[in-house]
Amino acid sequence: MIVLAVDCMGGDHGLSVTLPACRQFLDNHPDAQLLLVGRPDDLQGFAHERARVVPATEVVAMEDAVEVALRKKKDSSMRVAIQQVKDGAAQAAVSAGNTGALMAIARYLLKTLEGIERPAIATQMPNAKGSATTVLDLGANVDCTAEHLLQFAVMGSALVSVLKNDDQPTVGLLNIGEEAIKGSDEIKRAGELLRAAKASGDLNFIGNVEGNDIFKGTADIVVCDGFVGNVALKTSEGLAMMIVQFLREEFSRNLLTKLAAAVSYPVLSALKKRMDHRRYNGAALLGLRGLVFKSHGSADAVAFEQALCRAYDAASHQLLARVQSRIAHAAPLLAAPARPAVPSVA
Amino acid sequence: MIVLAVDCMGGDHGLSVTLPACRQFLDNHPDAQLLLVGRPDDLQGFAHERARVVPATEVVAMEDAVEVALRKKKDSSMRVAIQQVKDGAAQAAVSAGNTGALMAIARYLLKTLEGIERPAIATQMPNAKGSATTVLDLGANVDCTAEHLLQFAVMGSALVSVLKNDDQPTVGLLNIGEEAIKGSDEIKRAGELLRAAKASGDLNFIGNVEGNDIFKGTADIVVCDGFVGNVALKTSEGLAMMIVQFLREEFSRNLLTKLAAAVSYPVLSALKKRMDHRRYNGAALLGLRGLVFKSHGSADAVAFEQALCRAYDAASHQLLARVQSRIAHAAPLLAAPARPAVPSVA
Numbered sequence: 001m002i003v004l005a006v007d008c009m010g011g012d013h014g015l016s017v018t019l020p021a022c023r024q025f026l027d028n029h030p031d032a033q034l035l036l037v038g039r040p041d042d043l044q045g046f047a048h049e050r051a052r053v054v055p056a057t058e059v060v061a062m063e064d065a066v067e068v069a070l071r072k073k074k075d076s077s078m079r080v081a082i083q084q085v086k087d088g089a090a091q092a093a094v095s096a097g098n099t100g101a102l103m104a105i106a107r108y109l110l111k112t113l114e115g116i117e118r119p120a121i122a123t124q125m126p127n128a129k130g131s132a133t134t135v136l137d138l139g140a141n142v143d144c145t146a147e148h149l150l151q152f153a154v155m156g157s158a159l160v161s162v163l164k165n166d167d168q169p170t171v172g173l174l175n176i177g178e179e180a181i182k183g184s185d186e187i188k189r190a191g192e193l194l195r196a197a198k199a200s201g202d203l204n205f206i207g208n209v210e211g212n213d214i215f216k217g218t219a220d221i222v223v224c225d226g227f228v229g230n231v232a233l234k235t236s237e238g239l240a241m242m243i244v245q246f247l248r249e250e251f252s253r254n255l256l257t258k259l260a261a262a263v264s265y266p267v268l269s270a271l272k273k274r275m276d277h278r279r280y281n282g283a284a285l286l287g288l289r290g291l292v293f294k295s296h297g298s299a300d301a302v303a304f305e306q307a308l309c310r311a312y313d314a315a316s317h318q319l320l321a322r323v324q325s326r327i328a329h330a331a332p333l334l335a336a337p338a339r340p341a342v343p344s345v346a
Numbered sequence: 347m348i349v350l351a352v353d354c355m356g357g358d359h360g361l362s363v364t365l366p367a368c369r370q371f372l373d374n375h376p377d378a379q380l381l382l383v384g385r386p387d388d389l390q391g392f393a394h395e396r397a398r399v400v401p402a403t404e405v406v407a408m409e410d411a412v413e414v415a416l417r418k419k420k421d422s423s424m425r426v427a428i429q430q431v432k433d434g435a436a437q438a439a440v441s442a443g444n445t446g447a448l449m450a451i452a453r454y455l456l457k458t459l460e461g462i463e464r465p466a467i468a469t470q471m472p473n474a475k476g477s478a479t480t481v482l483d484l485g486a487n488v489d490c491t492a493e494h495l496l497q498f499a500v501m502g503s504a505l506v507s508v509l510k511n512d513d514q515p516t517v518g519l520l521n522i523g524e525e526a527i528k529g530s531d532e533i534k535r536a537g538e539l540l541r542a543a544k545a546s547g548d549l550n551f552i553g554n555v556e557g558n559d560i561f562k563g564t565a566d567i568v569v570c571d572g573f574v575g576n577v578a579l580k581t582s583e584g585l586a587m588m589i590v591q592f593l594r595e596e597f598s599r600n601l602l603t604k605l606a607a608a609v610s611y612p613v614l615s616a617l618k619k620r621m622d623h624r625r626y627n628g629a630a631l632l633g634l635r636g637l638v639f640k641s642h643g644s645a646d647a648v649a650f651e652q653a654l655c656r657a658y659d660a661a662s663h664q665l666l667a668r669v670q671s672r673i674a675h676a677a678p679l680l681a682a683p684a685r686p687a688v689p690s691v692a
Contacts, residue, residue, distance in 0.1 A: 128588045139522050142530045176485050176576040184488045184573065211577040212584030224577075227530065230522040231574050232581045234557030239582050242474045242561040243589055246620050250613045260610040267596045267603050274592055 001033055002315050004092050004308060005084035008038035009059040009077040011096025012298045018096070019046055021304035025312075026050055028305075032312055035090050037081040056080035060101050062297055069101030070108060078102060082109050085290040091315035092291035094282075094307050096299050102292065103140050103285060110290040115327045115334050118144070119287035120152045120226070121294065122159055124280045125236065127217030134160050134169075135214060135222045138283060139230035146189035147334065149173070149223050153194060153203055154330050155286040156221040158323040162314055164220065172209030172219030174228060182208060190223075193333065202330040240275065282307030284314065291320055347379055348661050350438050350654060351430035354384035355405040355423040357442025358644045364442070365392055367650035371658075372396055374651075378658055381436050383427040402426035406447050408643055415447030416454060424448060428455050431636040437661035438637035440628075440653050442645050448638065449486050449631060456636040461673045461680050464490070465633035466498045466572070467640065468505055470626045471582065473563030478626060480506050480515075481560060481568045485576035486631075492536035493680065495519070495569050499540060499549055500676050501632040502567040504669040508660055510566065518555030518565030520574060528554060536569075539679065548676040586621065628653030630660065637666055 008018040015038070022034055026048055033050045036043050043053045056077040060069040069076065078097045084090040086109050095102050103119065112119055122136035136152050137144070144152075153171045160169040173191055175183045183191075191208065198205040209218050211232060224232070247268075251261035261268070277296075281303040285292040291314050295307035314320075327334070354364040361384070368380055372394055379396045382389050389399045402423040406415040415422065424443045430436040432455050441448050449465065458465055468482035482498050483490070490498075499517045506515040519537055521529045529537075537554065544551040555564050557578060570578070593614075597607035607614070623642075627649040631638040637660050641653035660666075673680070 126588075128591055142522065142533075174577060176488065176573055176580075187488075187573075211580030211582075212587070214581055215584035215588040227522055227533075228574055228577050231520060231557040231570070231578055234522075235560055235578045235581055236557075236585050238558030238561035239585050240589075241558070242472075243586075243621070245474055246617055250616045250620075251610075253613075253616075257613050260606075260613050263609045264597075264606040267599075267606050270596045270599075271592055274596075275589070 001031055002029070002312055003033045003035065003090045004094055004311050004315070005035040005037055005054070005081040005090035006308070007077045007081040007093065007095035007097055008036050008043060009056070010098075011295065011304070012062065013300070014059075015042055017299060017301050017304050020301040021308060022046070022051065023048065024301065025305050025308040029312060035081070035084050037084070038077045054080060054084060060097050062098050064098060064101060066100045066104045069098065070104050079105050079109070082106050082290070082292060085292065086110055092293060092311040094293045094295060094311045096295035096297055096304060096307070098297070099139065099294055102294055106285055106288055106290070106292045110288040110292070112287050113289055113324060113327060115331055116151055116155070116287040118148050118151070119285055120155060121283050122156055122286055123233070123283040124163075125214055125233070126275065126280060127215050129217035131217055132280060133214050133217055133222055134163070134220060135224070135229055135232065136286065137224065137226040137229050138233055139226045140285075141226040143227075144186070144225035146186055146193050149190040149225070150193045150197060150330075151287065151327075151334060153197065153205070153221065153223045154326050154334075155323055156223060157203055158326045159284055159286060159314075159319065160220050161322060162317040162319045166220070168204040169220035170204050170206045171221045171223060172206055172213060174222050174224035174232075175208035175210065178208050178210065197330060197333050200330075200333060202326070202333060237277075240277075278303035278306060280306075282310035284310070284319075286323065289320075291315055347377055348375075348658055349379045349381060349436045350440060350657050350661070351381040351383055351400070351427040351436035352654070353423045353427040353439065353441035353443055354382050354389060355402070356444075357641065357650070358408065359646070360405075361388055363645060363647050363650050366647040367654060368392070368397065369394065370647065371651050371654040375658060381427070381430050383430070384423045400426060400430065406443050408444050410444060410447060412446045412450045415444065416450050425451050425455070428452050428636070428638060431638065432456055438639060438657040440639045440641060440657045442641035442643055442650060442653070444643070445485065445640055448640055452631055452634055452636070452638045456634040456638070458633050459635055459670060459673060461677055462497055462501070462633040464494050464497070465631055466501060467629050468502055468632055469579070469629040470509075471560055471579070472621065472626060473561050475563035477563055479560050479563055479568055480509070480566060481570070481575055481578065482632065483570065483572035483575050484579055484629060485572040487572040489573075490532070490571035492532055492539050495536040495571070496539040496543060496676075497633065497673075497680060499543065499551070499567065499569045500672050500680075501669055502569060503549055504672045505630055505632060505660075505665065506566050507668060508663040508665045512566070514550040515566035517549050517551045517567045517569060518553065518559060519551075520568050520570035520578075521554040521556065524554050524556065543676060543679050546676075546679060548672070548679060583623075586623075624649035624652060626652075628656035630656070630665075632669065635666075637661055
């Protein structure tokens with residue numbers, strides 16, 4: 001039995017999205033159980049034999065400062081959901097709330113794994129191969145050292161080994177050119193560490209990749225600092241929205257184009273389905289001593305259910321143990337000095 | 347009379363693209379004159395009363411290292427074209443060659459403007475408002491200080507004042523959230539400098555913007571370091587290519603979808619035209635004592651002609667003088683200490 005703790009109050013739409021998603025999820029997963037965290041009055045109407053209400057009197061608002069969420073709202077649905085993971089009552093927590101608050105509370109309650117300095121946020125983006133590229137970090141860390149990027153690569157590999165059932169997923173380092181000499185000093189040093197991790201069998205590193213490779217699907221995992229990852233994600237969202245707007249405008253221009261839209265309906269809806277960001281909802285907070293998944297704040301019920309599925313998959317495939325074992329295997333590298341030491345002659 | 351020096355040998359396609367583009371450009375610009383730089387044997391077939399061949403015996407290859415281009419190929423078409431600007435024989439140079447080599451040679455020959463430490467590359471990206479957003483830097487500088495970002499903002503404003511005929515174009519600072527407290531220390535400090543520049547009337551700074559704002563058209567100019575800008579640009583190219591591939595696949599799936607494609611032809615070609623990256627070809631190298639424009643290496647004749655038009659517009663609207671005058675106006679800020687000094691009580 002997989003048990004997930006759900007922050008039912010979080011996100012832009014709260015209960016109106018989380019509860020229908022929970023019901024759909026339970027119907028599709030007969031071996032799953034949900035802990036519905038939130039105000040009991042709001043949740044009592046939800047009756048299901050595999051769901052149980054866990055009370056929480058407060059709600060972290062989308063605009064709450066991290067400090068407020070962490071220090072003042074100690075009985076928030078977000079915090080109580082993560083506490084369930086810490087207490088062993090649930091294998092994973094899912095929330096659509098404020099990302100900064102979620103990361104801060106998760107880090108405070110669960111602590112980071114041995115060997116990990118900074119947790120990271122990993123998400124999936126669709127690629128031209130019909131698959132998905134996992135990108136991390138997405139904004140948890142604005143300044144990263146080469147060692148952090150190596151840790152992200154190891155954690156991302158563990159995540160993808162679960163999602164894709166592939167033990168040697170490929171890793172690319174996001175850079176501004178394919179040549180090893182490109183990028184800042186920190187990026188070049190990250191390249192050295194990643195090459196060492198390939199040599200030691202810890203990673204299937206394929207070298208530098210560029211922004212377009214995310215959508216080409218050149219590597220299963222693309223590693224970058226949180227600033228760059230966040231910009232890449234948001235830029236893509238902006239471009240996709242603009243293209244949808246252009247398509248809508250062009251197809252509604254006059255009677256003929258409207259007719260074309262009607263004739264093209266099956267094509268356009270197939271395209272929409274392939275591009276549907278809801279299918280990729282559910283970012284993993286990696287590097288913590290417990291599983292936490294973040295849904296997009298504006299998720300609808302279909303998207304939120306995806307985030308629940310992702311948490312379920314991670315829990316049922318022992319993502320935490322896999323991350324820990326990969327981190328342990330790579331420990332000599334993660335603890336190594338920045339530059340390879342001169343080999344001892346002893 | 348506007349005179350442009352054209353590196354006819356550069357780019358993936360060389361003469362087969364540059365020469366037809368030059369002819370079209372001359373036909374459309376009766377007051378323009380071109381200096382065609384390259385191997386005389388290759389160029390002698392191009393006869394036009396407003397074109398003159400300037401011989402250069404070497405060609406910088408797309409894969410040449412910057413050092414090779416700069417130190418070994420002293421008679422390259424790229425270098426000779428830029429030399430024309432330095433000598434005052436042309437008001438601007440245009441090349442589709444290797445970006446790194448072009449920037450290095452331009453910097454070496456022309457030097458940077460007073461008050462500018464680092465030249466930047468600025469390009470335009472289409473936005474949902476039907477206009478274009480100017481983004482810089484696009485990869486010339488991987489590590490930037492707050493002062494560099496302020497210089498980019500000032501130079502970008504001068505460029506857009508020419509392109510859009512608007513003296514107070516809006517400037518946004520690319521960040522991972524709209525709040526002033528977001529981002530790395532350097533980005534926060536850049537925000538302080540940009541706010542000071544708004545207060546002194548040097549810039550129309552509107553605050554932080556996120557990746558999606560590039561395509562929303564929230565600001566006329568988006569400022570970022572070259573690493574982030576390059577990733578944003580390449581990521582967008584990758585997504586656009588994937589969407590085009592998906593559209594093509596979905597429309598060619600069977601007889602019915604092919605029929606839909608035929609009916610939708612006017613819509614799809616209108617969309618293609620709106621999204622056509624060739625319309626945005628021609629990035630400006632800003633901060634040098636001379637005008638240099640970079641065409642995409644894979645540009646076709648239509649795209650290369652756009653780059654020529656952009657250089658023509660810049661030269662005919664005195665872009666160089668405008669950049670200089672804005673930089674001079676902002677000099678007290680650019681020379682200011684990183685943090686505002688304590689006001690003197692004298």
